[in-house]
Amino acid sequence: MLSNIPGWKNETIILALALTAGTPPQAQAQTAQQFYQGKTITWVVSSGRAGDTTDFITRLIAPHLSALTGAKIKVENLGSSKGINHVYTKTKPDGLSLVTQATGATLANYLLKAPGVRYDIEKYNFIADVLPDTGTFVLSPKSKYKNIDDLRKATGLKAGVTTVKGRGATGASVVFEILGLNGKVITGYRGKKGSTLALARGEVDTSYGSDATGVELLKSGNGIPLFVAADQRSALLPDVPTLTELGVKIPTHLVDAYHFVGVSGKMVATTPGTPADRVAYLRGAFEKIGRIKKFQDDVKNWAGVYQDFIPGEKLQKYMARMKSNKVLAKQINDILAKYRAAK
Secondary structure (H helix, E strand, O other): OHHHOOOHHHHHHHHHHHHHHOOOHHHHHHHHHHHHOOOEEEEEEEOOOOOOHHHHHHHHHHHHHHHHHOOEEEEEEEOHHHHHHHHHHHOOOOOOEEEEEEHHHHHHHHHOOOOOOOOOOOOOEEEEEOOOEEOEEEEOOOOOOOOHHHHHHOOOEEEEOOOOOOHHHHHHHHHHHHHOOOEEEEEOOOHHHHHHHHHHHOOOOEEEEOHHHHHHHHHHOOOEEEEEOOOOOOOOOOOOOEOHHHOOOOOHHHHHHHHHOOEEOEEEEEOOOOOHHHHHHHHHHHHHHOOOHHHHHHHHHHHOOOOOOEEHHHHHHHHHHHHHOOOHHHHHHHHHHHHEEEO
């Protein structure tokens, strides 16, 4: 018998390790693909309510993910904090659990230590950002200020937003800091309707939100997008320049804060500890979904324009960089405290 040959066991182990190390990437991917065949992927929507944007984009993607992986997709709705915590703390690290949540909220809640956060942002395995949007600075149509120079000369500017630490308040405050504006970010308006009404009436001079909101305001005549806070223009607002295109140099110490309030979207992640080949396989599946014309057309019909997914690898690096900036959380809180005022 082979087992009686001296040294057989050691030589066999060495040979097996050598063969495994030499396995081509295609074979490793095939292994992950075979794993998903016939399984069930539970996809948690971590958002405020069923039927909102996060829920809708998840359900739009789910059939395509099922077709590519051969797995059944089970979508479950949990509250915005409950869902993201549940997948992190309660699900197995096998790649059969996904979570979708607003990218900005996932990062902001972690960095700013929102109550109830039970996840480490860097340990999540990010698959993609499936609905990227761009932070947009909007002027009231009744404001006497028409450009950045006007804003810089003004005193007592008012930006109108809803929540105390939401994207609107944070984005407007960071922009005020970058531009050195004199004014306050007024929080407490009741939802988008309340802040839009204040902007339309001229009760406030500016507001800050997504590019989709910028489009709504432009079409309704209730707001005028002045610039987007990003490295490139928004596909939704192709005629609106970036802040840097208007000649503004972002101070080095505020670059991460600028990116923090800039491009966001709906991130998809899987449980920490999931095998690397399954994470890579899921990322590849989402890249393929993003190239499906039928899917792109469905998004265009719903959102007005299709914007490419942000790849999981890029999102992973972004989250790690934000976490590594040890002064960012304090900086954001200090800027909010400087400009924020209650309605």
